[in-house]
Amino acid sequence: MAEAIGSCLEPLFGCLESTGMLDAAAREVATFVRIKSNWGDLVKARDSLQAVKTTVGAGVAAEEDKLNICDPQVQLWLKRVDELQLDTIDEDYGNLVKFSCFGQCTLHASHRASIGKRVVEVLDEVNKLTEEGKGFKKFGFKPPPEIVDLLPQIETFGLESMLNQLHDLLEKGESNIIGVWGQGGIGKTTLLHVFNNNLEKKAGNYQVVIFIEVSNSKTLNTVEIQQTISERLNLPWNESDTVEKRAKFLIKALARKRFVVLLDDVRKKFRLEDVGIPNPDTNRQSKLILTSRDQDVCFQMGAQRSLIKMQILDSDAAWKLFLSKLSTEVCAAISSNNVIREHAKAICLGCGGLPLALNVIGTAMAGLEGPKDWISVADAIKANMDNFPAVDDMFSQLKYSYDNLTPTQQQCFLYSTLFPEYGSISKEQLVDYWLAEGLLLNDCEKGYQIIRSLISACLLQASNSMSSKVKMHHVIRHLGFWLASKTDQKFLVRAGMALDSAPSAEKWKGVTRISIMSNDIKELSFSPKCRSLTTLLIQNNPNLKKLSQGFFKFMPSLKVLDLSRTAITSLPECETLVALQHLNLSHTLITRLPERLWLLKELRHLDVSVTVALEDTLNNCSKLLKLRVLNLFRSHYGIHDVDDLNLDSLKELMFLGITIYAEDVLKKLNKTSPLAKSTYRLNLKYCGEMHSIKISDLNHLLHLEELYVESCYDLNTLVADAELTTSGLELLTLSVLPSLENIIVAPMPHHFRHVRKLVISMCPKLRDITWVLKLELLERLVITHCDGILKIVEEGSSNEAEAMPDHPSEEQEDDADEWSSDGQSVGKSESTDGEMHSGFSNLRSIILTDVKKLRSICKPRDFPSLETIRVEDCPNLRSIPLSSTYNCRKLKQVCGSVEWWGKLEWEDDEDMDGKLFIPI
Secondary structure: OHHHHHHHHHHHHHHHHHHOOOOHHHHHHHHHHOHHHHHHHHHHHHHHHHHHHHHHHHHHHHHHHOOOEEOHHHHHHHHHHHHOOHHHHHHHHHHHOOOOOOOOOHHHHHHHHHHHHHHHHHHHHHHHHHHHHHOOOOOEEOOOOOOEOOOOOOOOOOOHHHHHHHHHHHHHOOOOEEEEEOOOOOOHHHHHHHHHHHHHHHHHHOOEEEEEEOOOOOOOOHHHHHHHHHHHHOOOOOOOOOHHHHHHHHHHHHHOOOEEEEEEOOOOOOOHHHHOOOOOOOOOOOEEEEEEOOHHHHHHOOOOOOEEEOOOOOHHHHHHHHHHOOOHHHHHHHHHOHHHHHHHHHHHHHOOOOHHHHHHHHHHOOOOOOHHHHHHHHHHHHHOHHHOOOHHHHHHHHOHHHHOOOHHHHHHHHHHHHOOOOOOEEHHHHHHHHHHHOOOOOOHHHHHHHHHHHHHOOOOEOOOOOOOEEEOOHHHHHHHHHHHHOOOOOEEEOOOOOOOOOOOHHHHOOOOEEEOOOOOOOEEOOOOOOOOOOEEEOOOOOOOOEEOOOOOOOOOOOOEEEOOOOOOOOOOOOOOOOOOOEEEOOOOOOOEOOOOHHHOOOOOEEEOOOOOOOOEOOOOHHHOOOOOEEEOOOOOOOEOOOOOOOOOOOOOOOEEEEEEOOHHHHHHOOOOOHHHHHEEEEEEEOOOOOOEEEHHHHOOOOOOOEEEEEOOOOOOEEEEOEOOOOOOOOEEEEEOOOOOOEEEEOOOOEOOOOOOEEEEEOOOOOOOOHHHHHOOOOOEEEEEOOOOOOEOOOOOOHHHHHHOOOOOOHHHHHHHOOEOOOOOEOOOEEOOOOOEEOOOOOOOEEEEEOOOOOOEOOOOOOOOOOOEEEEEOOOOOOOOOOOOOOOOOOOOEEEEOHHHHHHOOOOOOOOOOHHHEEEO
């Protein structure tokens, strides 16, 4: 038998092998003869290889768990192991051993020789792979970093314009440092995530993009930032290195690359070099983009020239985001049920376009289906968002901006929540209240600095840098209520809620600040006991006529009392208000001040302006020795003689508003007079036989800001002559001046150069007001009941020529070269006939009422700041100076009658966008 013969010859072949005398042919015979022995060795070798493969596989898996990649040599070894065809040789050898006769046939012998050879070859390969596998010490390594590390990204709504701005600044911005700022929860992080991922498409432009979450707390985590940079650059990390040494190393590594670093949520200024980030190199076109809740932080980090303010979502985007948080069933219910849809829309509107609020409240309502549930939730949110589930978490996320304020700034912010939910807040009024509350220690400028800080921190909003008013976002206001509730202070705020009666006296107990302003309250007939009350705001209740005689009896701590724009005719005795510092009775029907008002020794601010019925002050004002502000501007009580208002005792007086009834009073005033030194607002009224006014005659009124000339029936001429001293006149009103024909404005500089608001009313003989072109800072123009005016600007008139000299000064030429962002010149514009037009560069509002003969305003020109045009009862006005050729990109609305709008004739073939028109 073949096996028997083979076993007999094996010793012989072993002896021959030991001598080294066998040639290749002999070795082939050996594979034929020793096939069984070789097979046994192969089985053992295979087991060893499998064990080694298991060990190597475990090593590779461990590396992959660390997000490393397999070593290419190990990967190739595993591939070679998998490609061994062991199953085939198992089958062939199994078939072979079925034959027991060595010489059965030539065919069998040939097959045995072939298999024997393959067994030896496979055995050699298995042994070789086993040894290689045992030699591996490293199974994987960190992969080289991708240029962009993709971040989690959710569906976004309404970010397209801000993304486009960011990409534009990345490619064309003036600065290599770009800032994005906005209030908490407005979507800055989402924007940066999307932007990071978008850069994958532009990976060829940069060598590395690094996203760094800067802040989770007030303390900058420098080590964590350095770890992020090191990992993105695949650099070694040495725990023993100091922060300073590591920073220098990282700066050198990053400086060699063209990079984009994204810093999310920068809460305080820090030096880039301190964490290991070099200042972006202009030559390498590297960029740094940061987000912050605070505009000032963006400035401090170097993003002054490339800055984006995040905007709240418009109504469409907000609605889409809100719906995305609801279940499919709820969305279907909203589509099919008008009641649910109405209340869902109200809830969405209540979120104020803030993505965080839409996410939180939308998610909390994801499963509501029935109309009753929606009505209940909508009512709850309208009454008090603070009590809604999940809102605590939202406020906790927004709270950082508040925590980062000083204690004084925090108190000033909380005070701002006393105003109505929608509408504007006067900066001046806020500062006056803060002063009276003792928050500013008589430092008025500090108050305006705090307002700027609150705007920068997105806790207040300003419509533009020149605005005298601020606003508060709806959700931020509720954040303020939430914060106040967690302090010792207790607020009662029912401002702007259409109340016809005040909260009950019981609710006033223990309260520190109360605001019931802007309602329809008719009377306050109780005597509330609120000894801790420091501020009481009742203004803008136009039908409030009566306060109980003992209303102020239990308010010994009251510092601020505002009763302006109510219908009260008298003030209850208030001698108990021993702490009162601020009293506002303006725009009321009060006839006289209380007899014992002089007992309010702490009073610093008394406003009785526009009190049309005030007959007498009972000489109280001169006894209020701490008065700093006394405003009698446009009060019925006025000065007929310089001795009428004796203010010599008011040594601390800083601001005075007065009404003067006689030209002689003006002539007798001198620079040393208390009236002259303190007058900011001047009302000239019923000045008989006064035929002309030269503004230079008022030079002794050093601080004059507002001039209101009315009912001076003989006044014919007003002259704004050349300005020799710095004038601050900003507000000018000319009203009921039936003889006024001439207003003469000198070339620059003149006394009207700072005027921002101009009102001309009931001046029937006035025809030419082309001089308004000279009012370079004019923001608001109001003209009413002026029957003689045919055109606002007489094109080509002498006044216009004076406003636009043929040979401008170097300074004017520089101004003319300024360009707006869309390429339109904002310094001057050119009409179709080539004539150059300037002026109105700051004009924001035009109001024309009952100007019967008015035919035109002016020829079309640039209006770079214009937002509103309002026209009423101007039947001959057939055109407005707007054209697609000129810049009026900020225009938001044109108000007028439908009939008037339909008859307008346009400079262009096409009408202006109909969306701008608002019928009145």
